[in-house]
Amino acid sequence: AQSVTQPDIHITVSEGASLELRCNYSYGATPYLFWYVQSPGQGLQLLLKYFSGDTLVQGIKGFEAEFKRSQSSFNLRKPSVHWSDAAEYFCAVGAKVNYGGSQGNLIFGKGTKLSVKP
């Protein structure tokens, strides 16, 4: 079955500290992987994506993620967290639209809420 697991429901870090949010997936085909961020009451904004090539991808706001096929993981990292990074983060997996019959819907994890201490 296709699924995404974000094992941490809530993480609190101090401002300036490093951050790593975990994501593991189960997917039959070669996956497209995504990290989205959501502020309260807002839609989802794409942070970064991986679909091929270099397994370390850079995103917006200083975030990066590393795809590890052997571990089925796509963890999100940031070297120094800012108070404005407090939000909920979602990992998602999907296939290319119309590839192998896929309709392109993304499968999401349940999210990790990040709190930042001053």
Added chain:
Amino acid sequence: SQTIHQWPATLVQPVGSPLSLECTVEGTSNPNLYWYRQAAGRGLQLLFYSVGIGQISSEVPQNLSASRPQDRQFILSSKKLLLSDSGFYLCAWRSQSNTEAFFGQGTRLTVV
């Protein structure tokens, strides 16, 4: 550039009343369109998707329905709302030329 509009942003409706949420996309043609519902602590649940005008697929049985009367318009409806329909509803689109999905700003629905 492509944009996605979703409205209303907030809606409070009594139990048993009808519902219509609208989503429109600009700047692209023949997108795949999606309705998700988000409940606290449960991530995003796919409700419906559409690959073309009049083509709707439902992922879960429920009190809701969807329609796509135009290429870039996607509507989520209900004839009679239930308390359990409360939640945050998100519209999204993807195309073959983009790898990611783009989301609207969401609608917070409260059924009272």
